[in-house]
Amino acid sequence: MSEPEGRLQAPHRRVDQDAVKALARHWRAAGLAALVAVAAVFPLVAGGALNILFGTNTLIYVAAVSAWGLFSGYTGYISLGHAVFFGTGAYAVGLLALHQHLNGDVIFATLPLAGLAAAVVAVPFGLIALRARRHTFVVITIAVFFIFQLMAYNFSFTNGTAGVSSAFLNWDPATVNNPFYYAALIIAVATVALSWQIRGSAFGLQLLAIRDDEDRARGLGVRAMRVKLSAFVISGFVTGIVGGLWFYLIGQALPSTVFDPAFDLTVALMAFLGGFGTLAGPVLGALILEPAQQQLTLTFPNGYLSEILLGGLFLLVILFLPRGLIPSAREWLTAGQARLARRRAARQPPPGEAAAQQAAAASRGGAA
Amino acid sequence: MTALLRTEGVAKAFGGVQALAGCSIEVAEGSIAGLIGPNGSGKTTLFNVISGYERADSGRVWLRDTDITNAPPDRVFRHGIGRTFQLTRVFRRLTVMENMIVAAGHREILPNGSAPSHGGLRTLVARAGGPATRRRAMELLEFTGIAEHAGALAGTLSYGQRKLLELSYVLIADPAIVLLDEPAGGVNLTLIGVIADRIRDLNRAGTTFLIVEHNMDFVMGLCDRVTVIDNGTPVVTGPPELIRTDRRVLDAYLGTDDGDDGDDGDG
Secondary structure (H helix, E strand, C coil), X not given: CCCCHHHHCCHHHHHHHHHHHHHHHHHHHHHHHHHHHHHHHHHHHCCCHHHHHHHHHHHHHHHHHHHHHHHHHHHXXXXXXXXXXXXXXXXXXXXXXXXXXXXCCHHHHCHHHHHHHHHHHHHHHHHHHCCCCHHHHHHHHHHHHHHHHHHHHHXXXXXXXXXXXXXXXXXXXXXXXXXXXXXHHHHHHHHHHHHHHHHHEHHHHHHHHHHHHHHHHHCCCXXXXXXXXXXXXXXXXXXXHHHHHHHHHHCEECHHHHCCHHHHHHHHHHHHHHCCCCCHHHHHHHHHHHHHHHHHHHHCCCXXXXXXXXXXXXXXXXXXXCCCHHHXXXXXXHHHXXXXXXXXXXXXXXXXXXXXXXXXXXXXXHHC | CCEXXXXXXXXXXXXXXXXXXXXXXXXXXXXXXXEECCCCCCHHHHHHXXXXXXXXXXXXXXXXXXXXXXXXXXXXXXXXXXXXXXXXXXXXXXXXXXXXXXXXXXXXXXXXXXCCCCCCCHHHHCECCCHXXXXXXXXXXXXXXXXXXXXXXXXXXXXXXXXXXXXXXXXXXXXXXXXXXXXXXXXXXXXXXXXXXXXXHHHHCCCEEEEECCCHHHHHHHCCEEEEEECCEEEEEECXXXXXXXXXXXXXXXXXXXXXXXXXXXX
């Protein structure tokens, strides 16, 4: 794991760097606003319900991957069991819709219940799984996932392999996906905002400290179990809401579709591709991969090819881009800036200053 | 002198290896205590038991009148015992300032001087590191001499600078006692001097220290009292000048030469 070494290389240019940072902040805010604006008008220009469905699926993944990232990315505990929350959320509102014959806009009001059900599941799940670390943790999350899939298959109240279906929504077929699209957009934006808030909070800093060295963090007063369990539950809550929305969108929850191992792999892949542990990485990963996957499925209707390609991409990312697009790009950028600064310093040497800078650099190196 | 930190007959075995056996030590309030002994004598294990990283098989640990035996590390820290590690452990992918803020977390200093309740939703809503905390962190970083690196990732610091960062972030919680595990190990001479000076300054301001160290000059020059530990049991305790000449210390380090094998020096 290499660190971005460029960060320390040019402290004498701190003023410049602060200005660059401020500029970057503005650009980032502007980019974010533009992105949300584009997303907001997308259904008007998408031309057709199918494209809006693709957009909805993409936003669902933006939310799901961001929710995964605010736990797994920040703590370093890689969960491959988030489908438990997705499925629990889907079944929670599925059973409710089934028994209460819900129809119309009221379905969106039930989504917090999906989140709540998932959060309730997350507490014992986390209490067990979070006692283990690293690979053991990953294995436990997979095991819990399969337990939940088996339960969905075998319990009578989940209706076995037939699953649960929602009532037929008698909305205008041309715009039937629009409410789902905007619900997904709201959830996605809210999740990214939540992730941003956590990242800058004292709570988030404790998560990052746990990622770097959990035992050291405990020795500095961080209540590690409580902190990581909180993040796990928050993450599960959001994933449950996403699962609930997906249920209404598809109109059906089957053990094989809402407790789907491919969900966990897809979410993890998107996060790794975009940038593990970053705020924007999950968004970027979902925005790239989900449309690509949909396009692949359209182009190659036999479903296996797209899954094989997905698996292959996973391998490539892990092998060649283990830290993801955003951290890598950031590294290239700082390295490029440092190179540029060095070249500029070499080209126009005001004798005294250049010597002083070199001396400063040398002493910094020497202090190491 | 009252004992600030006290262990009573602490025992700890790893499988068949008895790392600590009936280990009782006392650290007086306001003192700088040293803990020396050959490799594998149980010094770090004792630190681990005190700071909650290892569970004692038997025996008790007291901080003043509070029984902190087998309390988890975060509680021990909240009680006022800070420790550093032999091999430095900083949060490599956080900045130096963020490292400080993590350690300040459980008693974040609010603008009005009060501290918020532990944990809870407040930590999620509040941005990390209020101005008062950052100010205090900068003071400490200036005190240890690494303030210019406040914005740098801790992973980019040199080994010695990481030692100073460890000392700094332990101090931000205003601990009653600081346990230092080989503060001078692997550090150049100039920095050793800096570290010793800082410890003296802090001690004058009221902080108690317990130091494990192999560098004898460092220990003898700094500590009020030194305890020699061998095979998990304290052999002798006394002022440095006494330790320097005690035969049992030489025995512990060099082995006995009069055929009296395995003398634990209980006299």
